Amino acid sequence: MKIVACYNVKGGIGKTAAAVNLAFLAAHEGARTLVWDLDPQGAASFYFRIKPKVKKGSKGLLTGKKALEEVVKGTDYPNLDLIPADFSYRNLDLQLDEVKKSNTRIQKLLKPLASEYDFIFLDCPPSISLVSENTLIAADAVVVPTIPTTLSLRTLDQIIEFCNKLNIDHTKISTFFSMTDSRKKLHKQIVENPPQHVRVLGTSIPYASDVERMGIYRQPVPVFAGNSRAAKAYRTLWEEIKSVLG
Amino acid sequence: MKSLHSAQFIVSQSIDSDAIFTLLQHEFSLYETGHTRLKCHYLDTFDWRMYRKNYVCSWYQTANKRAKNREGIFFIHEKETGNSICELPLSRVPGFSKDINHQAYRRMLDNILGIRALMTVAVLTVRRRQLIILDEEHKTLALLQLEQYTIDESADDDQPAGRLIVCPVRGYPKVFKRVVQLVTEQLKLPHSREALLDEVLAVTGKRPDTYKLTGFQELESSFSTWEAVRILLQHLFSVMQANEPGLREAIDTEFLHDYRVAVRRIRSILGQIKHVFPDKLLAYFKREFFWLGTVTTPTRDLDMYLLKFDGYIQALPDDLQQHLEMFRLFLQRHWKIEHARLCRALDSKRYQKLASEWQKILANADMPLQSEMSTGSQAQETCNAAEPVRIVARQRIWKLYKRILKEGGSITPQSHDEGLHELRKSCKKFRYLIEFFQDYYVGKSIKQLLKPLKQLQDNLGDFQDLCVQIEQLNGFAEQMQQEGLADTKTIMAMGVLVENLNKRKKALRAEFGRQFESFIQPEKKAVFVEALRV
Ligand SMILES: Nc1ncnc2c1ncn2[C@@H]1O[C@H](COP(=O)(O)OP(=O)(O)OP(=O)(O)O)[C@@H](O)[C@H]1O
Ligand SMILES: [Mg+2]
Secondary structure, X not given: OEEEEEOOOOOOXXXXXXXXXXXXXXXXXXXXXXXXXXXXXOHHHHHOOOOOOXXXXXXXXXXXXXXXXXXXXXXXXXXXXXXXXOHHHHHHHHHHHHOOOHHHHHXXXXXXXXXXXXXXXXXOXXXXXXXXXXXXXXXXXXXXXEOOOHHHHHHHHHHHHHHHHHOOOHHHEEEEEEEEOOOOHHHHHHHHOOOOOOEEOOOOEEOXXXXXXXXXXXXXXXXXXXXXXXXHHHHHHHHHHHHHHO | OOOOOOEEEEEOOOOOHHHXXXXXXXXOEEEEEEXXXXXXXXXXXXXXXXXXXXXXXXXXXXXXXXXXXXXXXXXXXXXXOOOEEEEEEEOOOOOOXXXXXXXXXXXXXXXXXXXXXXXXXXXXXEEEEEEEEEOOOOOEEEEEEEEEEEEOOOOOOOOOOEEEEEEEOOOOHHHHHHHHHHHHHOOOOOEOOOOHHHHHHHHHOOOOXXXXXXXXXXXXXXXXXXXXXXXXXXXXXXXXXXXXXXXXXXXOOHHHHHHHHHHHHHHHHHHHOOOOOOHHHXXXXXXXXXXXXXXXXXXXXXXXXXXXXXXXXXXXOHHHHXXXXXXXXXXXXXXXXXXHHHHHHHHOHHHHHHHHHHHXXXXXXXXXXXXXXXXXXXXXXXXXXXXXXXXXXXXXXXXXXXXXXXXXXXXXXXXXXXXXXXXXXXXXXXXXXXXXXXXXXXXXXXXHHHHHHHHHHHHHHHHHHHHHHHHHHHHHHHHHHHOOXXXXXXXXXXXXXXXXXXXXXXXXXXXXHHHHHHHHOXXXXXXXXXXXXX
């Protein structure tokens, strides 16, 4: 089992879109795949039309035995399951703080699922917190969408710093450019001269209305626009991530 | 990912999707898809390895020629429960486990199939209508599939009954339960008791247990030698025939292998059970089966190299590995030539004559020529045919045992390889006879002898293979140079390969003494004497 965390400190930059589309592509190839929607806003759950509700809330998940297995929901697609978001996740930070070994708790929770799934995608909320610390530790690959702007590159440095401070191997970070607009000069410049101190994947996800339409169709892009530019970009991105995972 | 229990019901023609729709629409919001037509290829190996492990393998593809998405889907289901274990997109029917990209499933298949290939055992046309149970967000909560089946080669009135399959979605058990309850109580549909594959096989008359290389009917103790030999030879010939199409098509290498084993066993009976056939006929059959052995050897040798090729490469130093690829190409090229030659031999008049002569003689309940021929000498030639096989076989087995003791005992670390080859042949004959006539030993103690015998045979067999391979490899290298296929690096790589094989050969030779000792232990001998007691 490989755990892929879609993470960034910044919000609204395509984490959830990446998690949902990549997970769909993995499952579509036959890999047994799970998405855990860790964001109390429940965007990933929304895309899969699954109610953002978990029995006994986050507290139940942190304390119960085999708690994750009981809340897994099948999606509309073969090989793809979801652990929904829950409103209570907004307190996940505090609740994690109360348990022992609080920064490896999520890793521990996922362990029993190792034989059941080939890939687990974590859709993380945007923050620097105990939740993000947990997901960074648990993940085999941390996928960081980055908008090609100077400000976003600084956020990327922040994340690497955060990893270094916590002694997390930052080589598991892979970033890709998200919502790129080739008409914008700055975007083009940055994409063509990516930062050297972190792994930047070759695939960029362009700014595309098909990604926005996921909210209307409530489906992954490849389902309703299989041949679109966005779907193709997610496909090559997934190939790259797989080869990074080895 | 947990595999969930689906519920399957038998559906008579009179029930249509409307009835089910009407029933469920009071409680659920439903979405009904149009009819789809699918081709389902059931897959298994020639010897039913998946089925015997309780798995059903299938490959589905839309039967609609104009459909945009013609990509197929490969499934593995548990036979008894119908639970889906694996669902993978796959553009064509898979042959070997290596055709599956997904690592976990590839390993699973590899463990079950080994070197055998999947082949289509039945083709079914499925007409499917789906009924999807949705919640207010239009999320699927359960899936109903109403299916009608046609087996292309069967008559209209001889087809499997249709089914209604209720598939649960993980995390929504209440919906599933309620649907199953409604279908059971209101529509009164009976649960299907049998896997669909079993029904399909029943209709097509295929049976998963029809092929066995060694299993034959029990030999009765009253049998004459001809009666027993005839049963054995008939069985072995049927094994040859069963494997012939597969070896011609080269579906996998086991067809040719099993074919050759059957030929060898036939030759062993012809050679070992004496005075059953008239001399002239015996000489003819011996010669012809020997010929069959010879014409199949080159292809088999090349099969062996190709099967072991990845192992050869891995045993080479990294920088030489890529240079062996030319050798693979060479082998594949020659394989094609030899295989074509083999197929021509099987198409030849000579082979047809052998087959018909063979069937003619085996059709006789008594060794017929005995009565037709009046002279004393000819009666002498077949004098064992009417004797009790118990006695004749035991005498021969005993003789072979003594031969093995003698041949093996005279082998020293210094003696020539030739001695080991002779011993290998004797062991093989001995082993075949023991297996053929296993009904005639006292008790089960013979089993104790079989294990060390098998180990000894493995040692001798591997040794022999290596001797042949080392010699052939040197020849191949020369041939490749002549054909302009080999550069210096390739020749170097092959040289290292030969060195590796030589090392293994030495190790096996060193191992021989211990294997032989364990075979001839006095207490094993006592067991054997006891088992052969008349
Ligand atoms: N490549 C893209 N092209 C166009 N729109 C996009 C693209 N990627 C994401 N969006 C849109 O931007 C919005 C935010 O995307 P998304 O939810 O994936 O980001 P996020 O990083 O997960 O946000 P949050 O931090 O709020 O969880 C959504 O409305 C989405 O449809
Ligand atoms: Mg998000």
